[in-house]
Each structure stands twice: as C-alpha cells, then as structure tokens.
Amino acid sequence: MAGPHATFPTDSAGNFDDEALTFGAGSQRCRVLLPLPLAGPYDYLAPEGTALAPGDLVCVPLGRRESVGVVWDPNDQDEGKELPVDRLKFVKSRIDLPPMTSDQRRFVDWVAAYTLTAPGAVLKMALSSAQALEPPPTRPVYRLVQQGVTQPSVGEVKLTPARRRVMAVAADGMARSAADLAREAAVGTGVVKGLAAAGLLERLELPTRMEIAAPDSARQGPVLSKAQGEAAAALRAMVDGKDFAVSLLDGVTGSGKTEVYMEAVVATLAAGRQVLVMLPEIALSVQVLERFEARFGAPPATWHSDMTQAQRRDTWRAVAYGEARVIVGARSALYLPFKELGLIVVDEEHEQAFKQEDGVAYHARDMAVVRANIGRFPALLVSATPSLESVFNVQQGRYTELRLPARHGGASLPEVEAVDLRRDKPERIPELGAGWLSPPLRRALAETLDRGEQALLFLNRRGYAPLTLCRACNHRLECPNCTALLVEHRLSDRLVCHHCGFALRRPTNCPACGEADTLIAWGPGVERVAEEAAYLFPEARRSVLSSDTIYGPKAAAEFVRRVQEHEIDLLIGTQIVAKGHHFPQLTLVGVVDADLGLSGGDLRGVERTYQLLHQVSGRAGRESKPGRVLIQTHEPDHPVIEALVSGDRDRFFAAEAESRRDLMMPPFGRLAAVILSSGDLQAVEEAARALARVAPKAEGIQILGPSTPPLAALRGRHRRRFLVKTPRDQRPQSYLRDWLGRIKLPNRVRLQVDIDPYSFL
Ligand code: ADP
Numbered sequence: 001m002a003g004p005h006a007t008f009p010t011d012s013a014g015n016f017d018d019e020a021l022t023f024g025a026g027s028q029r030c031r032v033l034l035p036l037p038l039a040g041p042y043d044y045l046a047p048e049g050t051a052l053a054p055g056d057l058v059c060v061p062l063g064r065r066e067s068v069g070v071v072w073d074p075n076d077q078d079e080g081k082e083l084p085v086d087r088l089k090f091v092k093s094r095i096d097l098p099p100m101t102s103d104q105r106r107f108v109d110w111v112a113a114y115t116l117t118a119p120g121a122v123l124k125m126a127l128s129s130a131q132a133l134e135p136p137p138t139r140p141v142y143r144l145v146q147q148g149v150t151q152p153s154v155g156e157v158k159l160t161p162a163r164r165r166v167m168a169v170a171a172d173g174m175a176r177s178a179a180d181l182a183r184e185a186a187v188g189t190g191v192v193k194g195l196a197a198a199g200l201l202e203r204l205e206l207p208t209r210m211e212i213a214a215p216d217s218a219r220q221g222p223v224l225s226k227a228q229g230e231a232a233a234a235l236r237a238m239v240d241g242k243d244f245a246v247s248l249l250d251g252v253t254g255s256g257k258t259e260v261y262m263e264a265v266v267a268t269l270a271a272g273r274q275v276l277v278m279l280p281e282i283a284l285s286v287q288v289l290e291r292f293e294a295r296f297g298a299p300p301a302t303w304h305s306d307m308t309q310a311q312r313r314d315t316w317r318a319v320a321y322g323e324a325r326v327i328v329g330a331r332s333a334l335y336l337p338f339k340e341l342g343l344i345v346v347d348e349e350h351e352q353a354f355k356q357e358d359g360v361a362y363h364a365r366d367m368a369v370v371r372a373n374i375g376r377f378p379a380l381l382v383s384a385t386p387s388l389e390s391v392f393n394v395q396q397g398r399y400t401e402l403r404l405p406a407r408h409g410g411a412s413l414p415e416v417e418a419v420d421l422r423r424d425k426p427e428r429i430p431e432l433g434a435g436w437l438s439p440p441l442r443r444a445l446a447e448t449l450d451r452g453e454q455a456l457l458f459l460n461r462r463g464y465a466p467l468t469l470c471r472a473c474n475h476r477l478e479c480p481n482c483t484a485l486l487v488e489h490r491l492s493d494r495l496v497c498h499h500c501g502f503a504l505r506r507p508t509n510c511p512a513c514g515e516a517d518t519l520i521a522w523g524p525g526v527e528r529v530a531e532e533a534a535y536l537f538p539e540a541r542r543s544v545l546s547s548d549t550i551y552g553p554k555a556a557a558e559f560v561r562r563v564q565e566h567e568i569d570l571l572i573g574t575q576i577v578a579k580g581h582h583f584p585q586l587t588l589v590g591v592v593d594a595d596l597g598l599s600g601g602d603l604r605g606v607e608r609t610y611q612l613l614h615q616v617s618g619r620a621g622r623e624s625k626p627g628r629v630l631i632q633t634h635e636p637d638h639p640v641i642e643a644l645v646s647g648d649r650d651r652f653f654a655a656e657a658e659s660r661r662d663l664m665m666p667p668f669g670r671l672a673a674v675i676l677s678s679g680d681l682q683a684v685e686e687a688a689r690a691l692a693r694v695a696p697k698a699e700g701i702q703i704l705g706p707s708t709p710p711l712a713a714l715r716g717r718h719r720r721r722f723l724v725k726t727p728r729d730q731r732p733q734s735y736l737r738d739w740l741g742r743i744k745l746p747n748r749v750r751l752q753v754d755i756d757p758y759s760f761l
C-alpha cells in the first residue's frame, strides 16, 4: 500500500483505483453492509470529496474480488472498536441507483434480528437481482443527425430511392431501431446502417427500460354491495390515515373480498404511493392478475421465482425508481426496493406458502406487518379462513376486523355433506383393484356430468400412489437420502422422493427379497383417482392437475382457460386447484380423503385441514348454479368435518384456540426450532448432546429435545431438533443468542434456527 498522503487518482467516471491509493485526512469512514452472511457491516473509506450517505449502493473491494453493498447507518456502539484507518480500503464507486430507503434498511436489520440471521443474508434478498445493479443495458437507435453538427449535406451523398425513403421516415427526428426504421421505409437494415456510415443518420445508445403502463386509479370499479361498501370505506379511511394499522378482511369465498381490497389499492395509488399485493402462489394466480388489469387498465408488475433474469432486473429497477406502482408478488417481493410504499395486502393470509423455510426462515405475512409498521402505513390481511394468529390479534385489539358475510350477487354457499367411508365403502373395481370413490360420490358425479356441469375431485397427494410395497416381504421403497417413502408417478414412470427429488424407475423385482412382480401400489394419489374416474366416466373430458402437470404461469393460464371454456368436465387435482379460481360451471366438489391432514402431530394440522377443505369447497357453485360438496372421511364426527358441514367456523376456531391455549402453543406462546444436521450421524448426535448440556436455565422457558424429527434424514443429512417454548410476552431470540453463543459446533454440523416454525417434519 502507498504512503498515508498519496493523492487520489480517479478515472474519468469518478471511480477510484484502489490499488494505487490510500486514505487522506478528509476521507470519511463508512459502514457498508455486504450481501453475505457476515456478522455485520464492514468499514470502508469514502474517498475524499465523495459524499456517501446511508442507503447509497456502492461497489467495494472484498479480498481479491469486488462486491456490491449498501452504506449502512453509523453505529455508536462500534466507537472505539473500529479498525485503524490505515487498514481500511476505499469504496470503489457509487452505483447510480436510488439509495435504499431508511425504512428498508431498518427492515433488513429488523428481520435479521428477529430471525437470528446475519443482516447480510437478509440484504441478499433485498439485492435479489444482480443485473439490476449493473448499468442498464442499452440498445442502438438511429435518428437524423441533429442541427449544428457538422454533417455532409444531403447533396454530397448519393441517395438511392431506398435511402430516400429512409430519410423521409427519419425526417421527424425521432430515434428508431434499425429494424423499425427499415420496416417503416420498406428497406433492409443495411440501408439504415449505410446512411449512418455516410453521416446522415446518427447512432445513439438508449438505455432500455421496461415499459410500465401506469395503472389508472380513476377507473370505476363495480357497484359495491352494502357490506362491501362499508368495508371499502373503512379501508379507504385506513389508507387516508397514512399511519400504521392492520385490518383483517374476513369473508366467505366468493364474497367479493378482492373487489373490496382493490378499493384500498385505488386509494393508495391516488395518494401517490406504491402498493404491494402478496399472493401465496402468484405463478398460478392468473385470474387475479387479469382482474387487476381489468380494474386498472394496465397489468401489475409481478415478482415471483418463475421470472427470467431480464424480467427481474427490469422489475427491480422499476420498483426502485417508482415506475412500478402496483406489484403483485410472492413473499420475496417484500424485499423489493420500494421508493414510496404505502400499502401491503396479504391475500390468503392463512397460507403456509408465506412461510419460508430455507435460508432466512421468515413468515412473509408477519414480516409484512413489520414492514408496514416501520413505514407507518397500513397492512391488510385477507382470507376466508384466517389463521388463528390473525384471529387472536383481532381479539387482542391489535387488528381491525372487517367482515363480508355473504357471497356476492346472492350466490349461495355450497351444500356440504360428509360421506362416512366406514358405511359407504368404495367398491373394488375388478380391472383396477381398490376403488376410492364411494357410491354417493359416484352418483353425484354422474348427475353433475349428466347436467353438463363441471366437477372437481380433490386429493392433496401428487402422483399415483404414496407407497410401493412388496407383497412377499412387506418391504417399502424408501429414499436413500431421506427418511421418506418413494411416491409412484405413473405419468412420468418413476418412483420419486418429494423431499430431495431422488427418482428411479419402478423395479420389476423387490430390491429386498428379489421376488419378481410382487411390488404393489398402496393408497391413492391424484393419478390413481384419475384412473378410476376414467374407468367410471369414460365420456367425461378429464384433466389431472398438480404441480407435476401445471408448472408456471403459462401452464396455469392455459388450465384456467380450458376450464372456463368448458373443455374439461372433470378436474382431478391437488391443492393447486383448491384456491382462488372462479369457475361458474363447477358445481360439485368431491374430497377424496379428508382425513389426510388430521392425524400426525403437526401443531397446525387440524387448522390447515379446515382451511384447505374450506377453500376447495369454495370452488363449488360460485354463481347462479348451486354447489354441492361431498367429503369422504372415516371420522365424520371430527370437529373439522363437523365445522365444514355445519358452516360454523367460529365455534371450531374457538375450540381449536382453547386447545392451543391449554398447551401454551402459538399464538398463546412462542416457539423456535433449532435444527442440527450433518452427513455424519455421530457428529450430529454429539452436537445435540453438547448443545443440550449448555442450555441455560431460564424462568418460563422450556427446551424440548433433542429429538429425532420425522424426517430423520434429509438430502443425505441426519437431523436432530430442539424446540424452545416461551410465554407470549417473552421473545425467544435473546435466550437463543445466549444459548447458541455458548458453544462452537464443528464445521460439519449445520445449525439452523427457525423462529415461529410451521413445519415440524
Ligand atoms: P373473494 O375474493 O371473496 O373470493 P371475489 O372478489 O373473487 O370474491 O368475488 C367473487 C365474484 O363476484 C367475482 O367474479 C367478482 O368479480 C364478483 N363480484 C364481487 N363483488 C362484485 C360487485 N360488487 N359487483 C360485481 N361483481 C362482483
């Protein structure tokens, strides 16, 4: 490194050459947070004369590489602990993008502290498009050489008729791509380039920007019903309050919740602020996107995992510059660089898809509320079956409840009946073996199809059969990497692990006893139900819908179109078809196995089963034709089934809440999971024992474990888990920080913390 008083060589772009320079007296120390799992921001020096402010995006040297980062806020606590100035490196350049707002910086810090992850790991989610941080791409355009520039006069250049036509088009002075110019003049692009070479046209590089049509918030929505109008007025008042507030919009499926929350969107747009609408499965939510477009005359910007790099780049930048006003996105959209966010809507707020399990484990609904609190603007949670957490927050007076009690336009809620499988047993089908559709369900299907209406058979299980078993030795085919059964998929002719993707062709001999042709499929998945439906209703046009057959927005849009245009009579699907869709001709829903989620020790299993079955029931009879729902179950007296049949959701929720309160489980207490994993079984067991030994005693805090979770191995790693349970008024984070800080685990053991866990596998 050069001496302490070297000058600052800069290149013409104002970038500093790090190798050749060092600090001067006027250089200002700044903290830069890097999108890496480091303990905190690193110190750098801003070169003399360059003022860097918190939020600025910068490029800094990091080891032998470079990294982007964000100038972070100064921290008094660091004083005295800083590296000496002569050990610091210089910030290389400031990136020409709007700075990260202070709200967003506080949000990053908050999420990191809450989830016990490195702030840089959260920042990485906020800088989710590497390309967006690079200079925007440009495209060449051509226009008539401007006045005042020395140019050959037209007379000096030989003008063919083709060249003349180009010059005539270009006479308006507008810049066009060579292709556009050539097309308008009916010539080849060579003619355009020739004119540029001759000096009559000039070539410019224009930054490409995504065309974003502005939503028109003055457009009229539908005339709202009285209940809708009241809810909409309350939401508008909330938006006009320009302060933090949370509302829960609770209304049965088809009650017009979407129309109502559009009014809050309108009010926010009119106030000049951006809106984020979060959906659990945006790639499948074609109909919602279409409704936004119809309502605002322009499609919303979207943000989800199924986007190209270029789409990510353009959308990220459009959000940062405030050009995108309405963003409809998955949970990761929370971390977009909003310039002036004024409302977050969380649609289907009860959905578990909002919980991210990998990497930074967070619940996007909860973080949306935090984001709104930091930004002092409202959040709106929407559901027909709100989570117990949100209902509890309403009861505590933290959230305001808005209810829409009836379906829009007089459509009635479907008639829900339980089919007792112990009595109405599905018949065996000689050609296929076991059957899964009971006589009452078969009859209902026949009647519906005869009337020319559509029916949906719902089973939340992908593939053909969840288990492949040897008749001779009872061996079950399991994944070699996970503690999980292999699921047979006939459409793709594979046995597949749904946890790690391991797949193999179905063997003809049992891998354990070697007998031939003894492997049998046990239990149904959607493919197997479809097989039975094909046998029973050969005339019906059928379609199997699961994440295996519908992948991404295009396939989802095509599916919606085919159902709407009645190209399909009978849908057989997983939860992918349960949600959100509005199909007026669909009048029968058959739930093939309602008991699927009811057993098993999952804290929210019962709640989730209710929500899912209620959602899928809500697909039936959404307009003038009445709907009917048949729920096949072995436990017709189960509170979930009774609540679905009677429609008495509130009583069921109250009972469910009581049982959680008794156990001090969320939302009445708090949970955190600590998961250890390693390829080495002994190492993970030792680590679990060591961690258990150093757990500090603390009043009111319970440590459960170490235990072996149901997924004892996942992707080849053995797993052990602790659960930390605290009273509601005591956050587990500080306890965990203390506990986990007491021990250094070997590198081959990975430790993950999951605050408010939703998965207990
Ligand atoms: P939810 O979101 O509660 O399931 P939707 O907003 O999807 O309900 O409304 C159900 C159907 O009723 C949709 O087709 C919607 O366009 C229509 N709808 C709701 N409210 C109105 C209204 N006030 N005027 C006209 N159509 C409406």
Ligand code: ZN
Residues within 6 Å of the ligand: 479, 480, 481, 482, 484, 497, 498, 499, 500, 501, 502, 715
């Ligand atoms: Zn596996």
